[in-house]
Each structure stands twice: as structure tokens, then as C-alpha cells.
Amino acid sequence: MSEFLMPSLGADMESAILMEWLVKEGDRVTNGQVIAEVETSKGVIEIEIFEDGIVEKLLVKEESECKVGEPLAIIASDEKKPLHVEEKHESKQPVVQETKEEQIVSEPPKPTALHVEQEARLKISPAARKRAGEMGVDLSKFDPKEGVVQLSKIEAASTTEQEEPTKIESKSDAHIEKNSGMRQAIAAAMSRSNAEIPHYYLSTSINMTPALKYLEELNKKRSIKDRILPVAILIRAVVLSLKEVPELNGFWQDNSHQISKEIHPGIAIALRKGGLITPALLNADIMTIDDTMNSLSDLITRTRGGKLRSSEMIAQTITITNLGDLGVESVYGVIYPPQLAIVGLGAIIDSPWAEGDSLCVRKVMRATLAGDHRATDGRTGGLFLDKLNSYLQNPKELL
């Protein structure tokens, strides 16, 4: 038996509203199954379960707000499995396994309970509590270990939460309210990034003519539905380059450089209502170009429809942002912590291009890289841009 907890769908998330249960009590669930939809500041996200079992109890009603880590449901372990084991092995073994299982289950809640008890007792002066209520300052962000929360702390905190008046004014307009939540999430992440991460920036101009010509040839043979867009080959090129320069793919956490084996690029997708989400294109490293294209279309559709999955919100190992559709020539990104880098892709525009001794007109795109200087140096970034350029000059390799 175990508890299914509200997952953290981003470093800045504190709570979310459980919108809909997609399972009932008594349902069997399997690893990876979407069992609920939650609404965060980033929109509605489907959350998955990562174990097999039976939903024993749903602890939380729909449309209620839950904190990260709050138990949402109790999942009973699948009872059929031990039975199978019993048939196959000696009768003692399952008993041992069962106690092991019990141990695993019974141990973690203890520290959790202690943890909660310590955190619950925040010392706050009555005046500070009252002011926090008036100003809408969230008290959960104060660390009880840092002493008594007094007026001065609340006033300091409220200056960073100045969205409040807008929220009140625009209560009638649900979209704006949603966006202000998202704006806050982006604001928090980007402020943290700029404060913590020493960025270095690199830029290179890439001749896109070979890749686009190749794509044109490829698409000629395909139905409109199956055609591949330039963005797919760009993502593909980034992913393949990362395979060769893996130092940029992963996280800077606990003061150490952690390289991720899987490549889950976060794709910056603008929402029609405004705002921006960067869901992960999961396992992009093991996709073909067709998979990449299909997955990307699916991801964009679901992002704009507010149907993202929890894993897509937390797994990003690097971010790709493309402002080409707006004609922007170069974009210098801000790294989403704790990632190590962000790749910026500009518009593909007709430019004068020197080839050998002659000057010609080519489709040129400027690719940029912002890297975390704690983890890597400009040379690593340079290697990556060089690989990216080289893949785009040899588009066949992208398939």
C-alpha cells in the first residue's frame, strides 16, 4: 500500500487544484497511467502514476486545492502478483517479500510526519498574520527555522507579489487571471535563473539552404498530412548534437553537474491566450524524424488544449526556444533552472552569404546557446553549435 502524492510539476509549484479524477476507487492502475487532471499556474496537466496497483481510496475531492506532496489517493499493491510468486517459489519467500514491502511502506511516512509537524509550527506575530491575510502573502513560503515572521518580513515578501491588485481587478476575466499566475511562475523561475546562473552566450549563423532543400524533396513524396516542418529537423539536429556533446543536457543540482542519459528537450510553446509553456518532448533521442514531427504536433496540440502530462512538465533536460515565426534573428535565452542550457533559434531569412570567393544569397538561421558557466565552458557550447551546424549541412544524417 502506498500514497499517491501531488507531484511537483516544476521547481516553483507549491500547489494545484485537482480538477478531475480519471479513476474510481477499486480501479486497477498501471505504471504510466494518467489518473487525474490538475490545474496549475501553467494550465491543466494530466498526472500519471508510477506503480501498479488498485486505487483503494481517493483522499481528495475534485476541484480542491492540494499542496505539493499532499497525499491524493491510497494505492493498494496489486494483490495478484504475490499470489503468482507463491505458486512458483517456496512458500517462505513471499512472506519475506511481504515484510520487505511493508517495511518500505511503513518507513517513509514517519519522517514525513515529523517533517510536517516541524513545518506546521511557524512562529508568526499576530500583526504579521493579519497583514499577510490582507495582502495575500503565502505563509507557507516562510521557513519556521528562520525565526518569527514579523511585519517587516511580510512587507518585504509582498513587494515580490505585486500581482495581487491586477488579480482583483480582473476577476471577471478568467484568462487574465490564469496568465497572471503563469506570469508569476515564469517571473520566479527567471529571476532565480538570472540571480543564480552565470550564463555564457554563443551565436553562430547556419546556412539552412541544404537542409530546407532536402526537406522540400522529402515532402514532395509525402501527403500533406505526413509532411515534415523545418522545426522538426531543427529539433532533431539539436538532439543529435546533444548526443555528441552530452555535457549540455542535464542539471546543475546540489552544486554538481548532472548529465542526463535521456534527452527530453523542453520546447517553448506560446499559448494563444498569451503565456508560454515549455513541455518536454520526451525521449527525443530515440525518435526518428517522423516520430519527432508527430510527437511535436501532438505536444503543441495538447499544450494549447491544456492537456499536458505531469512527466512532460518535470522531465525537461534542456530548453529549445524558437522565435523564428516572429522574424526575430537571434534569441539569447535565459536558462530554466536547474537545466544547463537553452538553445535559441532565430528566423530563417534570405541573407548574403559568402561561399568560397563568391557572394550569394542563402537561407540563413542564427542559432544561439546560453550555457551555465558553472557546469560547462564556452568551448563545450562551441562544440555543440559546430555539431548543430554540421548536422544541418548534412541533412541526410538527421533521418
Add this chain to the structure above:
Amino acid sequence: MDNTITYREAVREAIRKAMREDERVFLIGEDVGNYGGSYAVSRGLLDEFGRERIIDTPLSESAFTGAGIGAAMNGMRPIVEIMTVNFSLLALDQIINNAASMLHMSGGQFNVPLVIRMATGVGNQLGAQHSHSLEGWLSYIVGVKVLTPATVQDAYDMIGLALSDPDPVLVFENSLLYNSKGSLDTKSTPIPIGKALVHRPGKDITILTYGINLFKALEAAETLAKDGIDAEVIDLRSLRPLDDETIMKSVAKTHRVVIVDDGWKSGSISAEIMARINEQAFYELDAPMARVCTLEVPLPYAKHLEDAAIVQVDKIVDTTKKVMVQS
């Protein structure tokens, strides 16, 4: 008329004025006549008003307080003087069981328009039987009003206010203030009973006090100002009724409170004030409230022990600073 006189003279002038204006007013107590009052407040009044209106009594607090109550119930306006607050305990039966209860017990038929003046205060090496501040304790009594004039102006005004009140009023004159000087405006309109006064506006912390400690608190506030702490000093003036409105308004402004009281801590008026702030302005507090009171000992005679036991300016400064850095 605007002049500078002593607190003692202000009380005397107020009594003289009342006796000239109203024939029903008379003064009764030990040594008020020939001796001129143990603190010389009534000196000269015997010559002006005669033995029928300035009445010397034997050592009999219960008897002459009782006589005052009877006279008041019969239409007179007596001023009873009790030498020190310690001796008022001998008259406590009359004060509580008769003066304070009569209006209620008579179904509203008999008011007791009695004024009892007494000297109070700690210090000056007077020993445990002559040096206490029991006004907080007497303000426990339902049915009386308790006034604690600190300034010359209040010493003058409060006698008149007390005499015009239809119910028993206890006026506590701090014996250490009798020689203090201040300007007196006899033409100004007195601030009514039950109203506290902000003596020094401030934004960081509220110091609530009354009587002689008003001056210690003001001195402390000046010291604190040098350290950048802007203290608001409030003279409560009346311990019963307390001016909740002024207190809570100030707490809502400064969010921090220190109470300075000559009484012992346990069960004192400072305890009552804290309880009221808790009831009415809990959510305005940004730090626990604190008190500077007399140590819980019978007042010592020895100077250094006495100084250690009673409220001092540096104790107010230290306590205020502690409340300011609470976190």
C-alpha cells in the same frame, strides 16, 4: 490665567475653588486642618473656610470615610483625604461595601457623590507600610472611578471632575509629584474622566503608563530616540474606566507595547491592560507585550534596595529595546 505652580498648589487651588463655588463641598481627614495636611495640601484652608468645612478626624479611616459616604448620600459633596493608599485598606469595607455598592443596592435611588483623595507612590525611603501603589488594585472595584493625575494641569482639573461626578471617585496623588512644577491654565476645558492622553506621539512602540512614571517614560523615550526608536508615550490618566479606544488605536499604529506600572506585576493594572489588548487588538501585535513593574517584594527601606525594586528609566529603556528586537 497662565502660570507655573507646584502639583501640591494645584490640588489646593482646585479644592479652594470648589469650596468657594459650592457650599456643599467640605474636606475631612487626618491632620487636614491645624496641621495643613500631611503633605501640606490643605495648608491655609482652615483659616479661610473654618472648622465646619475643614474637619480634622482621629485615626479612623473606616469611620471618616463612612461619614463622607453618609454626607454624600444626604446631598453634600465631601472630599475625604486618606494619608496614604496603605491606610485606605482600613476603609476598604466602606469603599467597596457602601460607596461602590449603594447605587446598585438602592435600585438607582442613591448616588454617592464622594471624592476620596489619597497619596500613593513608591520610593523616597518610606518603607513597606508607606510606600506602595495600590491604585491598580483599587481600580478592581466595580462602582468607583479611579483617577491618577500626573501633571499639574490634571492635578487641578481632576478634583473638579471628581466633584462633579455623581458617583464615588478615587483620586491618587503621587506623593513624589507634590513638589513638581508645571504650568496651569485654569480657564481650559478639562479633559473628561476616562480619556487617556498621547503625551509623545511615536510610531515604533507604545509605552502605556500613568502617574509619576509618565515622566520616567518620557525620559526613556528621549533616550530611545537617540537609538532610532520612536516611542509613543501615553498617560492613561484614568485606571477605571480605562480608555480602550486610545490604547487600541496606538497599538494598531505601533504594533508593540510596553506597560510601565508602579504596582506589583501579578494581578496588576498592567496585567489588565495586557488582557484587554489581547482581547481587542491581538492581531495588531508584532511582538509579545512587556511590563516594567515594581519587583514583587514589600518595598525596602534601604536606598539601594529600594532603587533596585522600583521602576527606573533605564529599566524602561532596556525593556523597550528588548521588545523592539523581538524576532
